[in-house]
Amino acid sequence: MLQGIGSRGRREIDARRAAPATLTLFLAPALLLYAGFTIYPVIRTFYNSVQTIGPQGQQHFVGFANFSALLQTDFVFWKAVGNTALFTIVATIADVFGGLLLALVLFARAPLAPLLRIVWFTPVLMSYVVVGIIWVWIYDYDWGLANQVLRAIGLGAFEQSWLGDPHTALWSVMATHVWKWLGFNMIIFLAALYALPGEVLGAAELDNCGWAAKLVYIIIPMLRPTVVNLLVLSFIGKMMVFDLIWIMTGGGPLWSTETVSTYVYKRAFDWNTFDLGYPSAVAVLWFIIILAFIVLMTRLLRQHDRLEF
Amino acid sequence: MWRRTPLLLFVLLYTVVSGGPFIWVAVMSVRTTPEIFASPYALPSRFHWEKFVQAWAHSNYSTYFWNSIIVVSTAVVLITIFGAMAAHCLARYRFRGNRPIRFLILSGMILPPQLLILSLFQILLDYHLYNTLTGLILVYVAGHLAMTVYILEGFFAQIPQDLFDAARMDGYGDFEIFWRITLPVGAPALFTTVTLNFIVLWNEFLYAVVLLTEDDKRTLPLGIMHFMGSHQLDVGMVATGLMIAITPVIVLYALFSDTMIRGMTAGAVR
Amino acid sequence: MNRWFGLRCILAVALLAVMAAPRTAANAEDVTLTVWSHEADEDAKVAFRELAARNLEKAHPGVTVKITWFEKNPLLAALKTALPAGQGPDVLYVEPDWTEYVEAGYLEPLDNLVNWNNIEPWARQVWMHNGKTYGIPQEAYTNEIYYNKDLLKKLGVELPANAQFTQAQFLDLVKKARAAGITPIAQGVGDRPFPGAYIVGEALLRKLGKDDYRKLWTGKLSFEDPRVVEVFKWVKELVDAGAYPKNFMTLKLGESHYYFYTRPLALMLPMGSWYTGRAFVPEDKGGQPKDFPLGIMQFPAMDGGACNQCKTSAIGASFAINAASKHKELAAQFLDAMSTPEMGKMWIETIYLQTGIKADVKQFSGPHAAYFTELMERQKGTDYFIGGPRDLVQGQCKDSFAQVTNSAFPGGLLPVDQAVKMMNAACYKG
C-alpha cells in the first residue's frame, strides 16, 4: 500500500517522496489506533446492520429487512432525517457567519476587546449538560428569561412555550447550539484576520474603500479557506448533534426535534430491546446518505480549499 | 463617535447574552437550591462557599478531577502527535495509497458515536481495556484523530515546499523535518486542535459512562451528573460542580488566549 | 511570547497541581461483589442499600460489597453495553418494564436462590415470567393524586367521603382552580416519558376495567373503542380548561414537585407514591415545606366506569442477579440482606414508601406518620392493577406513548381524533 515509484535511491532524492519505512512510521500509530478503535467497530456495526441480534448475542441474518423496514415504514426516521438536515444547514450557516461577525467586531477595535474575547468564548467551555439545563430554564414558559424579557419590553404577545411547541422547539435548540459554538468560530476567524497581510488592508484604505466594501471585496475573499473549512467542521459537528437535544427535549415534542443521532441512541438504549441490528441499520443508512452528500459536494465544488487558520 | 453607537450596543448585548449564563451559573454556585428556586435571578444574599468544600470533599471530586486531568491531557497529547504525524505524511508525501488512506480516516468524522459505542465496548473487552483509563484514552484518541488529521493536513499542505527543501538541504532527515519544521510552523493549527479536543474531551460524557464503571475511575462530567438526579435536581450543587470543572479551563484560557492568538497569527506562513 | 509567559506557565501548573490532589489507592480484597444501582441522588435509598451491604460484609469477613451509583440513563447505557458482552455487575438494579433483560437471558432466575418468605407474593408475581422469578422487588408504589388541602378549601370544594370525585366534578374543580388563578395540576414531561399520562392512564383503567385495560396496552384493543375515545375527550376537556401549567412540556419531574408545594403552588399533583423520595427531604434541599397541607385523593371515577375502585400499583426499584455473575450465592445473600423484615421496616420509616418486602407497619411512627396513615387509608377497598402502561407497551408503541399520550396530547398539541389515530397506528395489532 505504501509503495513509492522507482528505486530506493530515487525515492530519497525526490522531495515529495519517502521510503516505505518512513511512511509507515509516520502513519502507523494513527492508523493502528484508528483501525483498532474505529474501523473495526465500524465493520462490526455494518455487519450488525444485516442481523437481528437476539438474546445472548444469538444473531440471525436478516438481509436487508432492517433497511426495507427503515425505508418503508419508519416515519420517525424520515422525520429525524428532515430535522437533522434543517438543523445542520441552518445552524452551520448561522454559526460560521455569526462567528465571522463577532470576529470582525473585535477586529474593528471594539472597546475591551481582550476581555470580550474571553467572555464571548465562555459558552464554548461549558459542557452540553450544563448548557442544556441552563437553556431549558431560559426557555421556560413561566419564569424563563426569554419570556420575561419579552414581557418586560412589552412584547408579551410573543411569549412562547419555546421547547414545548413543535413549531419552535427545533429552532430554539438550534439557537442554543449556535450560541455555544459561536465563540469557537470567532477565535479562528480572529486569528485568520490578524494573519491577513496588513498591506492589503492598508491598500484598500488608500483606495478610499468603505468598511462594507472592504469586507465584501477584500476580507471575505481572503478568508475564503477559513470560511470553507469552518463550514465543513461545523457541518460535521451539527450533523451528529446529540447531547444538547437529548438533554433539552429528548427528541420531542412529537418528534419535532428528533435527529438521527437521538433516534439511533433511542433505538439502541431506550427501547425494550437488545436488538442492535436495527439501530445499526439506521446508522449505516445515515452514513451512506452523508457520504453521498459529501461526495456530491466535493464534485460540485471541485476545488482545493484547505485549512488556513 | 456616534457612528460607533450601534457597534457598542451590539457588543454590550452580545456580551450579556454570551457571558450572562456563565455569570448566572457562577452566582448560583454560591447559593443554595431553595434560594435559587425562590428567586432564580437574584444575587446571593450570603456566599455559601462551603458548597465548594462539600463538593470537593464529600463527592469524590478530587478523584474525578485527577482522572479527568490524566485522561484528557494524555489523550490530547497523543491525538496531537499521532494526528500531526499522519497529517504531515499525507500532506507532504506522494505515495500510492495516499488518497484511500485519507478518505478512510476522514470518513470516520461522519460516524455517529452513539452507535460505535456498542461495538467499541465489546472490542475493549477483547483487549482487556474495559473499565480502565487507558481504554478510555485510546477510544478518545481514535475518536478524535479524524477531525485532527483533517485540520492539520489542510494546514500542513499550505506550508511551502521550499521550507522542507531548505531543511533537507540543510541536512535534515524526514523525522527531524517533521519535528523541527512541520510542528513549530504548524503551531497555529496545533493550537486549534488542542483547544478543540481539550474542550470536547473535558466535557465528554457518553463514552466515559459506558466504559468506566468504578467510581474511582470516573471523570468530571460524571461527577456533575451526580448532582443531577432523577428525582432531585440539586441546582445549587450542579452549579458548584460546574464551576469546579470549568474554572481551570477558563483560567487556562484567560492566561493563554493572548499567546494562543499570537501563536496562531505570528507563525502563520505568508 | 512575552516575558510573562514563563510566569503564566508556572501559574498554570500550580493551579493544576493544587486541584489534582493525590487520590487514595484501593486495596486488594478477597471477594468483591459489584452492584450497580440507580437512585444515586436519593440519600435515604443510598443509606438503605449501603447499610445492607455493610451488614453482609459483617456477616462474611473478606467480602466487600461495592455499590456503584448511577443515574438512570447512564445506568441503562452501561447495562445495555455490558450485559451482551457477558460483563456487568453481579447484582443490578432493574425495573419490571425492562422485560428485554429477561427475554435476553441476562438475569438469573432467583426462585431457588433467595429467601422468598420475606417478599409479598403479589410483588413477586410482577417478576414472574414463564414460571420463574427474575427480580426481587424492593420498592412498591401506587398512583395517587396529591393535593393541597388549603387550596381545595379556598375553592370551596369538599372532598367526597371516598376521596374520589366524579368525572364532571373533577372537570369542574379544574375550571374553578383556573378561574381562581391557581394551576390545577402541576405536571411536566420535561424529563420523563410518563407523568403526562397519569390522568388519562388511570381514567382508562377505571373506564375499561383491568382486562380491557391490559388489552389496550398490549395491542389487543383498539384505541378507537368508544370507551377509549370518551376518556380521551374528557381529558381533552381538562386540557382545554387549562388543567396543566403552561410550561408542561419542559417542566421536569423535580420541578413539578417544587411547583406543587413551594412555588408557585398548584392544586394537585398526580404522582406515584414515590412522591416522598423528592418531597420528604429537608426543605433546603428542595423538599416540601414543613407545614404543607398535603392530602391524597383517588383518581376521579369515570361515568360508566367498569372498575372505579381500580388503581395502578406497581413495583419500582428491584434487584436482579447477572446470569454471568461468578458469585451468585453471595449475590443472593446480598438480595436477602436487603429484604429482611427489619430492612422493610427501615424502608418505610425512612423512605415513606410502600415496599414489596413484608414489613409490619402497624406501629408506624415518625415525622410523617400522618401522611403514611392517609396513604394507607386510600388503599382500602382498592382493586389493584399491577404494573403501569410502560411495563406493557413495546417498541414503537412505547415511543408513541411517550410522545403522544404523555406529552403532545395533554400538552394540547393534538385533537382527540389525531391522538387516537396515532396511538392506534403504533400500538394496535388486531
Add this chain to the structure above:
Amino acid sequence: MAVVAIDGLGKRYPGSSEPAVEDFTLTIGDGEFMVLLGPSGCGKSSVLRMIAGLEPITTGTIAIDGRVVNQVPAKERDIAMVFQSYALYPHMDVFNNLAFGLRRRSVPAAEIDRRVRQAADKLGLTPYLRRKPHALSGGQRQRVALGRAIVREPKVFLFDEPLSNLDAALRVSTRNELIRQQHEIGITTIYVTHDQVEAMTMGHRICIMDKGEVVQIGAPLEVYRSPANTFVARFLGNPPMNLVPIELGQSSGRLGNVDIPLRSWSPRALGHARTVLLGIRPEDLYETPPRPGDDLVPIAMQVSAVEPLGAETLLVLTLDDGTTDIIARVGRDTRLRIGERATVLLDTTAVHLFDPTTTRVIPRDLP
C-alpha cells in the same frame, strides 16, 4: 570549491508528454558564477533542483568534483540553496535560521556562533539576530537567506531567482552585494533567473535555455553580441533586438526601399534563401553619425512613438510598408516628434542575419 559537470541531463515528469529538460550538458568550473537564463517553464529550475538533489534525475548524470551524485540524497551533497521565497524558517530567529544548517553537521557550538556572527556581520544582519523573519524587511530576509547559504561554506551555491521578490531599487543593490560576496568567497555558483539584466551583470557565463534545452552558453557580452538564434537575440537586451524580414539581393538585402549591404556574408553562407531575418539592436541605429565611414545606411521612416527615458530616448519607427516597427535608441536631445519623418542611420557592421525557418544565426564568413 567544486566543479559541477552535468552530462546529458534529462527530466520527464510522470503524466507529461513533453520532457521538462532534455540532453542538458554543461560544466561549471571551480569558483565560476554560472547563470541559467530563460523564460519561465524553460526547465531551468528543474535543472537546479536536480543538482540540489530535490528531484530525481530521469537520464544523464550530475557529477560534483568527479563524483556522480545522482543517487546521493540532498543532505549529503553539501550544496546550499537560496530559494525564491527565501524559505526562512518562520519560527526561528535570524541567528537560528543561520545556525540551523550547521547544527546538523555537528559543528561545535562555538564554531557555529563564530560563523553565524561573521556572516551576519558581513551582511549587516548583526542588529537583527534575535528577530523573527516576519519582523524583517524584504531585503533583510533576502540577506538572511543568503547568509544561511554562506555560513554553510558548501561546495556549491544554488540560487533560484533570489531577487524576484524585491523592489527595483533593492534589487540593484542586492545584486551588487551578491556579486561582491560571490567574488570574495569564490564558491562555485549556479544562479537561475529569467531576468536578462541579472544574467548580464552577474554571471561569468550565461547558459540560456528554452523549452528544456540549452540554446547558448557563453560569457555575457559574447552571448549578447553574437546570439545563436532569434530566441537569444530577443531574450537578451531591452528593448530587444529588432528582427525584420528582408528580401535578399546580390550581397545585399532590401529593407523597405533601402539596400542594406551584406558584405560579410558570402553567397555560400546565405545559400538559396530568398528571405532572411535581419537583426539590428536599437542602439545600432543612429540619428546622427557616431563616426565617419561608409558602413552607415540611412533609412527614412515615420515616427510613430517617442519614449524619452531620460538618459536616452526610444523611437518607434514604422517602415513605409506600414506594418513593420523598428525601435531605435537615440540621444536624449532628439527633436523628433510623432508623425514626423525621420532618417536614421543603420550600422551595417552590427547586423545579424537569421534563418527564418531554423531561427539560427547565419554566421558571417568574410572578413
